[in-house]
Amino acid sequence: MTSPDARVRIPREIWVLIASAFVIALGFGLITPVLPQFAQSFGVGATASSIVVSAFAFMRLCFAPAGGRLIARLGERPIYLSGLVIVALSTGATAFAGSYWQLLVFRGLGGIGSVMFTVSAMALIVRLAPPSVRARVSSVYASAFLIGGVGGPAVGGLLGGLGLRVPFIVYAVALLLAATIVFVFLKDASLRPKPGDPVLPVMTVRDGWADSAYRAAVASGFTNGWANFGVRNAILPLFAAAVIVDSSLDQSTRETQQALVAGAALAVFAAGNAVGLTFAGRTSDKVGRKPYVIGGLVVSGVATAATGLATNLPTLIVLSVVAGLGAGSLNPAQQAALADIVGRERNGGPALAAFQMSMDTGAIIGPVVAGMLVDRGSYSLAFALTGLITVLAVLPWLRARETHPVRERVPDPA
Template sequence: MSSGTKVRLPGEIWVLIAAAFVIALGFGLVAPVLPQYAREFGVGIAAASAIVSAFALMRLLFAPASGRLVQMLGERRVYLAGIVIVALSTGACALAQTYWQLLVLRSLGGIGSTMFTVSSMALIIRVSPPAARGRVSGVYSTSFLLGSLLGPLVGGALAGLGLRAPFIIYMVALLLVCVIVFLGLRDSPILSAEEKAGAPAFTFRQGWSEPAYRAILLSSFAGGVAVFGVRMAFVPLLVVEILEQDSGMAGVALTVFAAGNAVVLFASGRLSDRFGRKPFLILGSAICAVGTGVLGFAPSLPWFLLASFVAGLGSGMFSPAQQAALADVIGTRARGGPVLAAFQMAADLGTVLGPIAIGWIAEYTSFGVGMAITGGLLAVTAVAWLFTPEPSRIVHPEDPAHPDHAGDGIDPQCTCDGSDGVPVVRTGLVPSQRPTDSDPSR
């Protein structure tokens, strides 16, 4: 692990972080008004909610294609194309004349969104120094979180402009981001040199051969279920129906969760570079499991808010380490579009299925049982990480020399699994030759 030396981050990272902030800010601007805007076309609550579901569904369905596009066209092209698609489809929403036009346009936005998500992860991995992957993930996640929190506040200040105005504002912001990213990455020495040399492909099969990647997919799915699915669906119901509070307190509970995230996001990512990913993946998943599991049993609002904060702390601990572990598996020089797409699909699948499955359980039992099962799923991921080799000890032959291993005398043919503190070295192997689980050398 890192000796504590500060690694300077390339300028490309700050361009992508600034873009993430603006994108999250705009999404937070549009999301709160979208169901109400749909209702303006005379549809019911279910149809209005379907606008949100359509966006998520298209993200899920188009993720594999986005991964293939990254492999074929490169990260920058897919990133810019995804932002343009979201920008134009969002701006067109302001001009929609019927509900069905709005539904189609938001669906197109979901396609662009998954193109942006997969390619942005690939770009961050590509330009991040191996010894600072956790720090980069923490800063990137923090910028996205801050944008998401400020978006609704900006939207409230602009409420007098009408329901269509946020869509136009978001479109303009996205087009501005597109220009900034194009100019900021156009002359990138890191990306240009590797595109000329030709980045090796890293397939899903190669990723699946790594125990760390299998644990990442499980963790991503569990996070989708608990953090993005069940929490968003159940917190308003728990606050209103169980605690008998005003619906506005549901927003407070969601904000408290975000505050727990913000407290530890940056620090956990940075410290995972020094102490490894596993401590934060295990402890973060366990803490989030406890906070989530007790939400359904909270006897009063203060206890409910405390549980929300604890769950947010846990989520903030494991999220940056999880993204950094994904970068550890792929490496800096490989192009892992399908691997990134599967990671995103796991989270989206959990987001879609979680509220349905846990909702069915809660309907026939109780909210407490449903939340306990959700917390249990997070606990399972914590146990899985206990038996998974440390991801940050994977060293790729095609990556730049990792400062932590420079001159340390590691045998270039070593294929240790990292469980004893020895790096997992793939030196001398091109990506297509990486050992599989059936390889006796592992």
């Protein structure tokens, strides 16, 4: 096992990004339980409401190449801030959507800003994180998202009882707060190479594709986007509303219960995710990346497939926690593997953007396919297919190389 130096500290710039990530996730969690129901309030079915979730990822995918070029030209900080402001404005507009099509357009526009701040943050973390603590940095950064994600859905479920539009207004304010944090605390930070510094060679997508670990990461990224960023956010709230909540309740009480149940299921998934992240982030730097990626995919896939069989809230809660543990074990090891592949001696922008695009592609296709299966089949079929696709992502990792050097721990003479 490798023994990372515990004295290596996470850079200040990354802590600023971590604080911002917490605020972003807290706000995003507010709208997740109510977005599918908000779409259905315009008289559409499961497929159309899922398309609203996919539209966000679709715009991220379309704008990813342009976002990478803007970062190279203008720098990470301006693009990060601009992305947050764009999402804030689009989310605020979403709150006042008067039709399904307005909702679709406003939510889709937010994807442009989302990819701007996501790729900016990823590029900074890869470049600024010391090699010996990459998984720890990935874990802490992702945990900030998930801790915010634990509280966000629960609060969003409560706010949903005040009206389906209220969480969107609160989220817009949270994004402006995150932009303020980054603007104030990174105002004087030097985030770009100094003039005269050597230009790092670029790692192209072709370079990455020649690496078995990169190919495996692209595959698991696609399934992670499909299952955990797409189907879970788009279908789980509808599943909770249709199967878990008593349909005999009056409309007002039923809508409140639906928001609360969906918020609880998403919150405990995020809580399980946070636990998995913490454990995998601490130990992946010691024992390698592959065990956590493979184990996380299997656990998450099986629990997701079983979710469609839940008939009561306790069962849904347990399966959500287990699926969260699996996804949490996967993510820091996968991100650390990408950092290992790129290294600090190369500019990994194109390769990292392609990986992000694979996740967004999964988040686009997954909800649409699952929504069609719900409309024409059943929720259990949609979750079963999602779980199967997640487990199948194990196959390329079985043949992939281990990116982190694993060796015997040398005893401390002291």
